[in-house]
Amino acid sequence: MARTGKIDAIEKFRFTVAFTGLGRAGFSEVSIPKYTITKGEYREGNAPDNVQLFPGLTRTEDVVLSRGSTTSQDLYEWLRLVFDPEKLPNGLPQAGQGQNQVPLGNTDDYRKEVTVTLFRRNGVPAKQWVLRNAFPIAFQPGSDLNANEDGEKSIEQITLAYETFEEISGVEISAPLAGENQE
Numbered sequence: 096m097a098r099t100g101k102i103d104a105i106e107k108f109r110f111t112v113a114f115t116g117l118g119r120a121g122f123s124e125v126s127i128p129k130y131t132i133t134k135g136e137y138r139e140g141n142a143p144d145n146v147q148l149f150p151g152l153t154r155t156e157d158v159v160l161s162r163g164s165t166t167s168q169d170l171y172e173w174l175r176l177v178f179d180p181e182k183l184p185n186g187l188p189q190a191g192q193g194q195n196q197v198p199l200g201n202t203d204d205y206r207k208e209v210t211v212t213l214f215r216r217n218g219v220p221a222k223q224w225v226l227r228n229a230f231p232i233a234f235q236p237g238s239d240l241n242a243n244e245d246g247e248k249s250i251e252q253i254t255l256a257y258e259t260f261e262e263i264s265g266v267e268i269s270a271p272l273a274g275e276n277q278e
Contacts, residue, residue, distance in 0.1 A: 105213060105215060105221045105222065106215075106216060107213065109213070109214040109215075109216070109218075110125065110211060110212060110213045110214060111211070111212050111214075112125060112160060112209065112210070112211050112212075113209070113210045113212070114173075114207050114208075114209055114210075115207040115208040115209075116207060117169055117173065117207070120160075120162065120169070120170075121162060122160045122161060122162040123161055123162055123163065123250075124159075124160070124161040124162075125158065125159075125160050125161075125211055126157075126158050126159045126160075127158075127211075127224065128155060128156070128158055128224050128226060128257070128260040129155070129156040130153055130154070130155060130156075130260075131153070131154045131155075131156060132150050132151065132152070132153050132154075133150075133151035133152050133153075133154075134148055134149075134150070134151060135148065135149045135150070135151040136148055136149075137149060155256075155257055155258070155259065155260065157232065157254050157255060157256055158209075158226065158229075158254070158255045158257065159252055159253070159254050159255075160252065160253050160254075160255070161250050161251070161252045162250070162251060163248045163249065163250060163251070164236065164237040164238070164248070164249035164250065164251045165251075170231070170234060170251065170253045171234060171236065173205065173207070173231055173253075174231045174234045174253070176204045176205035177205045177230055177231060177232075205230050205231075206228045206229065206230050207228075207229055207230070208225060208226065208227060208228075208229065209225070209226040209229045209255060209257070210223060210224070210225050210226075211223065211224045211226075212268065220268040221264065221265075221268075222262065222263070222264045222268075223262070223263040223264070223268045224260055224261070224262055224263075225260060225261045225263065226255065226257040226260045227257060227258055227259045227260065227261070228257055228258040228259075229255045229256065229257040230255065230256060230257075231253050231254065231255055231256075232254050232255065232256045233252075233253070233254035234251075234252070234253050234254070235251060235252045235253075236251050237249040237250070237251050238250045
């Protein structure tokens with residue numbers, strides 16, 4: 096196969112995921128963070144063929160992390176920091192109750208920095224994505240159960256929303272490397 100550039104593309108099978116306060120977690124699949132910027136159009140008066148474009152709202156797309164189901168409840172406990180119905184007074188708040196609605200808990204408790212590090216084949220970090228102020232918005236504790244699927248592993252998934260992300264590459268990558276706990 097002919098090379099089209101001086102630098103080979105990075106293989107995507109060797110990566111780690113680290114959470115502030117949770118340490119490193121082994122995931123088998125991670126979607127990469129993504130920005131989407133809406134495009135706005137402006138037309139002066141009734142000039143139909145002179146449209147000016149401008150950047151609009153910037154949005155981040157949710158990141159989904161998948162791993163084999165384990166007995167660990169670290170992801171579930173993180174989700175419960177965002178919303179735990181058992182901690183609400185008088186049960187679940189109803190829409191339209193105004194001042195009686197229960198606010199979310201302390202955001203410092205559940206917002207975390209999530210770092211995804213992609214490694215080259217020789218173990219050297221190649222790229223890193225740092226999700227800022229990430230928190231879980233969906234959690235599936237396992238795959239649907241089916242007695243006919245002999246040997247299939249149960250997969251749990253967590254979906255994260257985040258405010259922004261930073262992409263780091265090359266020598267600028269610092270921590271966390273494989274095996275390190277991030278506090």
